[in-house]
Each structure stands twice: as C-alpha cells, then as structure tokens.
Amino acid sequence: MKKKTFLDKNITRREFVKKSIIVVGGVSLAVYAIKNSLFKDVDTISTFTFRNDAPEELWKWSREADFYSKNGKEVQCNLCPRGCFLGPADRGYCRTRINKDGKLYTLSYGNPTSVHVDPIEKKPLFHYLPGTKAFSIATNGCNLRCLYCQNWDISQKKPEETKFFDLLPEALVEAVVQAKEKDPALSSVAYTYSDPLAFYEYMVDSAKLLRKQGIKTVVITAGYFTPESMKELARNVDAIKIDLKGFNEDFYREVTSAHLDGVLEAIKIVNKSDAWLEIVNLLVPTLNDDMDEMRDMSRWVVDNIGKDVPIHFSRFHPDYKLRNLPATPINSLKKAREIAIEEGINYAYIGNVPHDDYENTYCPKCKSIAIERIGYIIKQNNIVDGKCSECGERIAGVWKL
Ligand code: SF4
Numbered sequence: 001m002k003k004k005t006f007l008d009k010n011i012t013r014r015e016f017v018k019k020s021i022i023v024v025g026g027v028s029l030a031v032y033a034i035k036n037s038l039f040k041d042v043d044t045i046s047t048f049t050f051r052n053d054a055p056e057e058l059w060k061w062s063r064e065a066d067f068y069s070k071n072g073k074e075v076q077c078n079l080c081p082r083g084c085f086l087g088p089a090d091r092g093y094c095r096t097r098i099n100k101d102g103k104l105y106t107l108s109y110g111n112p113t114s115v116h117v118d119p120i121e122k123k124p125l126f127h128y129l130p131g132t133k134a135f136s137i138a139t140n141g142c143n144l145r146c147l148y149c150q151n152w153d154i155s156q157k158k159p160e161e162t163k164f165f166d167l168l169p170e171a172l173v174e175a176v177v178q179a180k181e182k183d184p185a186l187s188s189v190a191y192t193y194s195d196p197l198a199f200y201e202y203m204v205d206s207a208k209l210l211r212k213q214g215i216k217t218v219v220i221t222a223g224y225f226t227p228e229s230m231k232e233l234a235r236n237v238d239a240i241k242i243d244l245k246g247f248n249e250d251f252y253r254e255v256t257s258a259h260l261d262g263v264l265e266a267i268k269i270v271n272k273s274d275a276w277l278e279i280v281n282l283l284v285p286t287l288n289d290d291m292d293e294m295r296d297m298s299r300w301v302v303d304n305i306g307k308d309v310p311i312h313f314s315r316f317h318p319d320y321k322l323r324n325l326p327a328t329p330i331n332s333l334k335k336a337r338e339i340a341i342e343e344g345i346n347y348a349y350i351g352n353v354p355h356d357d358y359e360n361t362y363c364p365k366c367k368s369i370a371i372e373r374i375g376y377i378i379k380q381n382n383i384v385d386g387k388c389s390e391c392g393e394r395i396a397g398v399w400k401l
Pocket of ligand 1: 084143
C-alpha cells in the first residue's frame with residue numbers, strides 16, 4: 001500500500017470542506033478532487049541526483065566548486081544539507097554542480113538568466129536601505145522543489161537550458177557601476193529569484209569585488225545551506241532575507257523537499273553575523289497556515305533570534321503545481337501578524353497585499369508611523385539617526401549607506 005503523505009493526511013475531504021467554508025466559501029469539492037489527484041504521487045524528501053548527466057566539456061561559465069570532498073573518482077558536495085554523492089559525470093540535485101574527472105564544478109558562474117533593477121522593498125527588505133534599488137540577478141537551478149515556486153521556469157532548469165547573460169564577476173561589477181552612475185538610488189546587488197545557493201561561488205566572488213567598490217550585496221534565499229557555507233556567505237554579504245517556509249517538518253519535507261532544522265540553523269547563523277536579517281513566511285492555505293504553528297514560529301523567533309528581526313507574512317498566489325489552491329485569505333495574514341505581535345515581535349508585516357496599513361513600519365514604543373509605504377514606494381520616512389522622530393526609540397535596521 002502506498003505510504004500516506006503529509007498532504008494526504010492533512011487534506012481530508014471533511015477538513016477541506018470545513019476550511020473552504022470558513023476561508024473561501026466559493027471553493028468547491030471539485031478542487032479537492034483535482035488537488036488529491038495532483039498530490040498523490042508526492043514523494044518524501046529525495047536524494048535524487050542526475051546520473052551521467054554532466055556535459056562532456058566544461059564551459060566558460062564553470063569554476064571548481066567550494067565545499068566538497070573527494071573520494072577517488074567520487075565527490076560529495078557539502079554546500080547544502082542534501083550532501084549529494086556524485087559519481088563520474090553525475091549532476092547534483094540542484095542541477096548546477098557536476099563531477100568532472102573527480103572534481104566538483106559549478107556550471108553557473110557568470111551566466112545569469114535574469115537581470116533586473118528592483119526596489120529593495122520588493123525583496124522584501126523593509127529595514128535595509130529603504131527607498132534604494134537593487135541590481136538583481138539569478139542563474140538557473142535550485143536545491144529545493146517547492147510545489148508553489150513562482151520562479152520554477154528558471155529554478156527547475158539546468159544552466160545550459162535557457163538563454164543567459166555573459167556577466168563574469170568583473171563584468172558584473174562594471175555593469176553595476178555603470179548602472180549606478182545613471183541611477184544613484186541603485187545601492188546594492190541582490191542575488192535572488194531562483195535560490196542563489198545554485199550560484200554560490202559566483203555570488204561570493206562577485207560580492208567580494210562589489211564590497212571593494214562600496215556596493216552592498218543582499219541575498220534572497222530559502223536558507224537551506226550547511227552551517228559552513230552559510231557562515232562564509234554571511235561574512236561576505238550585507239543583508240540576507242530567509243524564507244522560513246513553515247514551522248512543520250512534514251510540510252517542509254513534502255512541499256519543499258527540504259528539512260526545517262537546516263533552515264532554522266542557518267537563520268541563527270545569519271543572526272549572529274554582521275549581515276542584516278529579515279524573515280518571510282508565505283502562508284499556503286490549508287498546508288502551513290495553522291495558527292498554533294504560527295504562534296510556535298513567532299515564539300521560536302523571539303527566543304532564538306530576538307524580537308527585532310522583521311517578519312513578513314506573505315500572501316500565496318496559485319502557481320506551478322499548486323494552482324488548485326486559493327490565494328491566502330487576508331484575514332489569515334492579519335491573524336498571523338497579530339499573533340507575532342502578541343508574542344513580542346516588534347516588526348511584523350503583511351506581504352503581497354499592496355496598499356495595506358500592515359506594510360508600514362510602526363515605532364514599537366509610541367506606535368507612530370516610522371516608515372509609510374504604498375507598495376514599493378516610501379511615502380514618508382520618520383527615522384532620524386536610526387531613531388523614531390516622535391519618541392527617540394531606536395528602530396532596528398540599516399538606514400544609511
Ligand atoms: S548544492 Fe546541489 S549538488 Fe550540492 S548538495 Fe546541494 S543539491 Fe547537491
């Protein structure tokens with residue numbers, strides 16, 4: 001008999017009907033039927049690698065990888081907790097690392113498939129240089145398999161499968177310096193969209209060069225790194241936003257194909273470093289939106305990384321393999337935020353819901369508006385020298401270059 005998954009277990013017909021009535025009265029049982037037919041084959045976490053899938057030759061955008069060990073012709077990658085063992089010509093789970101003649105190489109070094117300039121608020125980073133812009137890049141590949149990935153068209157592709165830019169680290173720095181001359185609001189490079197772990201060496205090498213030019217670097221990631229690779233990253237970049245995708249190991253394993261513990265460990269490492277940290281939690285209806293879990297998560301944040309780390313409760317929109325679920329009800333997001341504040345978190349936001357009061361920063365002491373936002377636009381900024389202009393309370397964050 002097939003093993004029941006977390007998804008089977010938690011989305012019984014009865015529970016789905018109940019939640020549908022409470023949350024999205026219009027969702028029908030037909031959706032339930034489609035959903036179970038999609039999920040019935042979801043596996044538990046996989047150690048899958050791509051056997052004999054390495055290209056025959058290395059290319060210009062290759063570099064010997066960091067964080068691996070050798071055993072004869074085999075290698076083990078130690079960049080993320082998955083720890084792929086790769087035989088000759090095998091490719092790792094993230095699709096970007098290959099064993100070539102007994103050495104581990106990355107295939108994503110200087111070949112970003114996405115290049116955009118975004119407001120820093122879009123990342124979202126609300127307490128890091130508000131009102132500035134980030135030169136944002138990503139290559140293909142990812143070490144997770146989130147069923148609701150919004151960037152699956154690059155995250156679930158090999159580096160050689162799509163068109164890309166030719167931007168080796170030195171060329172990237174040059175492009176950013178030129179862009180900054182035209183737009184002085186551009187203050188950082190963001191490694192984002194897919195998970196930047198997929199282009200780790202490119203990210204760290206270019207961050208070191210950008211730091212010498214006075215350009216900041218920010219990382220938008222699921223945080224599924226080994227402690228060693230996360231420590232090295234946090235030493236070399238200026239801010240890291242981590243998606244804490246849920247507070248339930250079953251959800252992590254079956255919906256994202258990662259483990260919760262590895263992410264919590266990475267969050268603690270970043271919090272101890274000099275890099276600025278923010279957390280995002282995306283609420284997926286019926287799968288990770290249990291309010292007791294929200295409370296547990298908020299308590300963990302307060303106890304382990306403190307009440308000043310901003311947390312964003314973000315709205316799910318149907319995408320990729322979870323198109324059959326409704327968007328997160330606004331009330332669930334409001335309730336999650338309320339719980340976070342009850343538990344002592346000073347800065348809790350609602351994300352992906354533009355034009356809402358909950359995207360403003362409020363002074364934790366006098367409750368006046370410290371920063372008013374409309375979408376990605378800063379309407380007013382009342383933080384002076386890192387303090388609330390009304391009462392002088394310190395507002396945690398990095399407010400100036
Ligand atoms: S980074 Fe890629 S190759 Fe390395 S362990 Fe993780 S999934 Fe495997």
